[in-house]
Amino acid sequence: MEHGDIWLSSLKTDGPQAGFKLAVKLSRMGVKLTQPSDEVRSHLRAAYEQDSAQLMAASHIIAIHFQTVAAANNWWR
Amino acid sequence: MEHGDIWLSSLKTDGPQAGFKLAVKLSRMGVKLTQPSDEVRSHLRAAYEQDSAQLMAASHIIAIHFQTVAAANNWWR
Amino acid sequence: MEHGDIWLSSLKTDGPQAGFKLAVKLSRMGVKLTQPSDEVRSHLRAAYEQDSAQLMAASHIIAIHFQTVAAANNWWR
Amino acid sequence: MEHGDIWLSSLKTDGPQAGFKLAVKLSRMGVKLTQPSDEVRSHLRAAYEQDSAQLMAASHIIAIHFQTVAAANNWWR
Amino acid sequence: MEHGDIWLSSLKTDGPQAGFKLAVKLSRMGVKLTQPSDEVRSHLRAAYEQDSAQLMAASHIIAIHFQTVAAANNWWR
Amino acid sequence: MEHGDIWLSSLKTDGPQAGFKLAVKLSRMGVKLTQPSDEVRSHLRAAYEQDSAQLMAASHIIAIHFQTVAAANNWWR
Numbered sequence: 001m002e003h004g005d006i007w008l009s010s011l012k013t014d015g016p017q018a019g020f021k022l023a024v025k026l027s028r029m030g031v032k033l034t035q036p037s038d039e040v041r042s043h044l045r046a047a048y049e050q051d052s053a054q055l056m057a058a059s060h061i062i063a064i065h066f067q068t069v070a071a072a073n074n075w076w077r
Numbered sequence: 078m079e080h081g082d083i084w085l086s087s088l089k090t091d092g093p094q095a096g097f098k099l100a101v102k103l104s105r106m107g108v109k110l111t112q113p114s115d116e117v118r119s120h121l122r123a124a125y126e127q128d129s130a131q132l133m134a135a136s137h138i139i140a141i142h143f144q145t146v147a148a149a150n151n152w153w154r
Numbered sequence: 155m156e157h158g159d160i161w162l163s164s165l166k167t168d169g170p171q172a173g174f175k176l177a178v179k180l181s182r183m184g185v186k187l188t189q190p191s192d193e194v195r196s197h198l199r200a201a202y203e204q205d206s207a208q209l210m211a212a213s214h215i216i217a218i219h220f221q222t223v224a225a226a227n228n229w230w231r
Numbered sequence: 232m233e234h235g236d237i238w239l240s241s242l243k244t245d246g247p248q249a250g251f252k253l254a255v256k257l258s259r260m261g262v263k264l265t266q267p268s269d270e271v272r273s274h275l276r277a278a279y280e281q282d283s284a285q286l287m288a289a290s291h292i293i294a295i296h297f298q299t300v301a302a303a304n305n306w307w308r
Numbered sequence: 309m310e311h312g313d314i315w316l317s318s319l320k321t322d323g324p325q326a327g328f329k330l331a332v333k334l335s336r337m338g339v340k341l342t343q344p345s346d347e348v349r350s351h352l353r354a355a356y357e358q359d360s361a362q363l364m365a366a367s368h369i370i371a372i373h374f375q376t377v378a379a380a381n382n383w384w385r
Numbered sequence: 386m387e388h389g390d391i392w393l394s395s396l397k398t399d400g401p402q403a404g405f406k407l408a409v410k411l412s413r414m415g416v417k418l419t420q421p422s423d424e425v426r427s428h429l430r431a432a433y434e435q436d437s438a439q440l441m442a443a444s445h446i447i448a449i450h451f452q453t454v455a456a457a458n459n460w461w462r
Binding site: 092093094097098101126127128129130132133134135136137139140141143144147148152153154 | 160161162163164165166180181182183184185187188189194195198199201202207208211212214215218219221222225226
Binding site: 006007008009010011012026027028029030031033034035040044045047048053054057058060061064065067068071072 | 400401402405406409434435436437438440441442443444445447448449451452455456460461462
């Protein structure tokens, strides 16, 4: 991601599954903006992907973002 | 889950119990999209299912998703 | 709980105290659906009931479900 | 608390400070309903009251309940 | 804080920055009402202020209260 | 940040990406107001930026603030 890149232009998605995918992306961007080094994140990923507590922490953050995305899409009603 | 599979077409459910079941599914998908390997997840599951702190973490994530699903269904009023 | 049992037919309750009780139930069901073995859960309960951090984790999950139940009941206004 | 006691008849309070106090009560009731023994809870309290991480966990739960109570009172506008 | 002191008369603030400050205050009051001893809290503070995990826990609680305060102020729109 | 500086005049942003950036800022301000020393925070940052659990904690807080900012902007609909 170069400075000035657009990575989030809208919270609107084509249905809930795409919304869930966006929630995953937002969760990762929260980490990326805190630790911008691709190298450090790759290194850490190798560890946490084998750690169920951290996988749950990831799922937890996704759940929060999914609330936001779902509300933005009026729950795709 | 093959690439392109539809696993979430709607947040609407037939009542709150089906909504709770969907919340459980969303919670698991958050883990699955972070760690796609069925083998690794199976391995981790054996451990965390015996760990009350992690069972509570799972229940916590389910609770957040249940908020979303309940709102999407107008609380099944 | 046998397969197909109805355990959650409505989020409506007779007032906030019954709503809180339902939130406790939902919190436990989140654990039960993740670890269905009564035996394992009984075993774990003996430990976590003596652990203040885990009691707080339980109270935390109850709080999230109580938000949902309260909203479903229009806060019993 | 005897079985059948009424401890929560309404989420309405006289202003936000009373609402915060109710949030503290709800937080404690979440623990109490999970661990009903006064003796065990007293014993645990002595420890967690000296532990900043657990004090923060308590404050966290209070914050969630305060959201609920504030919404129930239309934010005392 | 003496018994009966008024420390929270309204959730209304003059803009979001004052709202954030109120969220910090609510976060601290959640700790204070759980551990009323100024001496114990001062002692704990010396430790947790050097602990990034606990600083994040504090920031987390502030975030939840800020949601409440922002909603109470209709997001200062 | 000098005393009296304005760092948050509005929750309105030009689109969701700027909103996410604001959520990151709010997350950091929650830490800064709890630990005002730039020196201590710099010291802690060096450690937590290498710790995946703490990076997730940061992402978690960002997610909560993003809910608030998104609601304030009517989800940029």
